[in-house]
Amino acid sequence: MAGEPVNVNEFQELARKVLPKMYYDFFAGGAEDEYTLKENIEAFHRITIQPRILVDVSRIDMSTVILGHKTSAPIILAPSAAHQLAHPEGEVATAGGAAACNVIMGLSFMSTCTVEEVASSCNAVRFFQIYVFKRRDVTEFMVRRAESNGFRAIILTADTPRLGRREADIKNKMISFRLRNFEGLISTDVVSWYQPLWGSACREGHG
Numbered sequence: 001m002a003g004e005p006v007n008v009n010e011f012q013e014l015a016r017k018v019l020p021k022m023y024y025d026f027f028a029g030g031a032e033d034e035y036t037l038k039e040n041i042e043a044f045h046r047i048t049i050q051p052r053i054l055v056d057v058s059r060i061d062m063s064t065v066i067l068g069h070k071t072s073a074p075i076i077l078a079p080s081a082a083h084q085l086a087h088p089e090g091e092v093a094t095a096g097g098a099a100a101c102n103v104i105m106g107l108s109f110m111s112t113c114t115v116e117e118v119a120s121s122c123n124a125v126r127f128f129q130i131y132v133f134k135r136r137d138v139t140e141f142m143v144r145r146a147e148s149n150g151f152r153a154i155i156l157t158a159d160t161p162r163l164g165r166r167e168a169d170i171k172n173k174m175i176s177f178r179l180r181n182f183e184g185l186i187s188t189d190v191v192s193w194y195q196p197l198w199g200s201a202c203r204e205g206h207g
């Protein structure tokens, strides 16, 4: 690729070149045959934006209000785990980007920077993502901790009672990153990606 990346696809290509394969596959891969992953992209291709023409575009304003918070565009950074696998500054840098663009930062409970580190690093409006764990005390503790660190809403993820069977991670023998937000709360030993959290620690199943 010549020069600076100019779109998301080119950033992805750059990431593929610089990241260790295990980490690139973690960020880019999906579960099983990756039908849903492909469909997520295809779905966007089916949406077209219809331009309005011969209108005044001298002041373009995409700002809106989400849960009472003004944002420069209807964008919330989707919570995603382990940004330090991609860059040493991790979620602190991501939140800084959100603050610079005045959009909302969604922080995963599986962040590699702690809730406190992200909170003290910038003034982006922050939402905190969590699951309902079997250990309700852990869930409650994390919600209160987010609240006391200035997070303004909880993003409750409900679609992962079990982690998908991510075949690239299996092949790469993906190592789980340290769950720093949980240190002192549950065992955060670095183990195979498939044992940890999803089993013993706490996810609420539907059974």
Ligand SMILES: Cc1cc2nc3c(=O)[nH]c(=O)nc-3n(C[C@H](O)[C@H](O)[C@H](O)COP(=O)(O)O)c2cc1C
Binding pocket: 026, 027, 028, 040, 078, 079, 080, 081, 108, 109, 110, 129, 157
């Ligand atoms: C590498 C990666 C890690 C993710 N980690 C989380 C997570 O920790 N918590 C969560 O609720 N969703 C997580 N997600 C899901 C995203 O928040 C989002 O819902 C999903 O990627 C669908 O949006 P997209 O089609 O724009 O990628 C993750 C997604 C990716 C790609």
